[in-house]
Amino acid sequence: MNFANTPSFANQGLQPGSRLLLCVLASLALLVGDSQYGLMEKARDAVSVVLYPLQRAANVPLNLAMQAGDYFTAQAALKHENDALRERDLVQSSHLMRMSALEKELQQLRRVNALAAQPSYAxxxxxxxxxxxxxxxxxxxxxxxxxxxxxxxxxxxxxxxxxxxxxxxxxxxxxxxxxxxxxxxxxxxxxxxxxxxxxxxxxxxxxxxxxxxxxxxxxxxxxxxxxxxxxxxxxxxxxxxxxxxxxxxxxxxxxxxxxxxxxxxxxxxxxMPNRHPPLAAIPAPPAAASKSDKKSP
Incomplete structure (x- = not known):
C-alpha cells in the first residue's frame, strides 16, 4: 500500500501559532464583551441550571454523612439527658416518699402530744x-x-x-x-x-x-x-x-x-398512768414493836 499521498492530520488546518492567536483574540473579545455588555450572563445562567443537579448530587454523600453524624450525636445526647432525668426522678421520688412519711409521723406525734396534754389522758x-x-x-x-x-x-x-x-x-x-x-x-x-x-x-x-x-x-x-x-x-x-x-x-x-x-x-x-397506784407497805403498830423489844434479851 502506498502511504505517500495519504494526508496527515498534523498538517491539516491552521498552524498552532495561528490557533493560539485566534484563541487569545476570542478570549479577549469574550472578556470585553462580557464585562462591557454582559454577553455571557445568560450563558452562565443556563450552564448553572444545567449543572445544579450535578452539584446537588455531588453534595449528597457529604450531607448524608453530616446528617448521620448529627443523628447519632443527638441520640447520644438524648440518651444521656434521659438517664440523668430518670436518675433525678428516682432521687426526687425517694425524697418525696421520705417527706410524706415524715409528715405523717409529725402529724401523728402532734395528735398524740395533744392527747397526752389533756388532763383525762395525761x-x-x-x-x-x-x-x-x-x-x-x-x-x-x-x-x-x-x-x-x-x-x-x-x-x-x-x-x-x-x-x-x-x-x-x-x-x-x-x-x-x-x-x-x-x-x-x-x-x-x-x-x-x-x-x-x-x-x-x-x-x-x-x-x-x-x-x-x-x-x-x-x-x-x-x-x-x-x-x-x-x-x-x-x-x-x-x-x-x-x-x-x-x-x-x-x-x-x-x-x-x-x-x-x-x-x-x-x-x-x-x-397512761395507773388508775390505782400500788399500796405502800403498812408499818407495824407501835405497841407490837414495843412488845417485841421487851421479849428480846
Missing part, C-alpha cells in the same frame, strides 16, 4: 421501736421504761383508741401487749346502750364472746372501755362491731369487731 409519750421477736404475739417495744416512770399494767393508747397494756418493763424500754393478742381481754361496754361485755383478742383481731343472744347490739356499734377493772379509764374507744352471728339454738351471739387504734401502724403512743 401520760408519757413514747415511740414504737420495733415489734416482738414473734410476729404472731402482737407485742410492741417502746422507747420508755422504768427510768421514765413506766410500770407494768399501764394502759397504752394512741390518738384513735386503746392499743394495749404494758406487760414487761426494763430501765430504758418496755413491752406492750396489743389488744389483738390472743391472750388479751378488755372489759368493754356498748357505748349506745351501756351494756357491758368482754372483748377478747384472737391473734390479729378482736371479738366479743359470751354475749347473750338477746343483747341489743348492732353493726357499727362502738365498744369502749367500761372502767370496771380499775386499769382502763372509762370511755376509751377499743373496737367497732363489724358482724353479728346469732345462730339458732345457741345461747351466745358471736360478735366480730375491728380494733379502732392503729395496732399495726401507730408510731407514737401514750402510756
Amino acid at each position: 401520760g408519757v409519750v413514747a415511740e414504737v421501736l420495733y415489734t416482738g421477736r414473734d410476729p404472731f404475739s402482737y407485742r410492741l417495744i417502746i422507747d420508755k421504761g422504768s427510768d421514765s416512770g413506766i410500770a407494768s399494767g399501764q394502759a397504752v393508747i394512741d390518738e384513735n383508741g386503746l392499743i394495749g397494756q404494758v406487760t414487761r418493763v426494763q430501765p430504758l424500754s418496755a413491752e406492750v401487749t396489743q389488744v389483738i393478742n390472743r391472750n388479751f381481754t378488755v372489759p368493754v361496754m356498748i357505748e349506745r346502750t351501756g351494756h357491758r361485755a368482754l372483748l377478747y383478742g384472737f391473734g390479729g383481731g378482736v371479738e366479743v364472746r359470751y354475749l347473750p343472744i338477746s343483747t341489743d347490739i348492732r353493726e357499727n356499734d362502738l365498744l369502749v372501755t367500761s372502767g370496771i377493772d380499775g386499769v382502763y379509764l372509762q370511755g376509751i374507744p377499743v373496737a367497732r362491731v363489724k358482724q353479728i352471728d346469732r345462730l339458732g339454738g345457741a345461747a351466745f351471739a358471736r360478735v366480730r369487731s375491728e380494733a379502732i387504734a392503729g395496732v399495726q401502724s401507730s408510731r407514737f403512743v401514750v402510756i
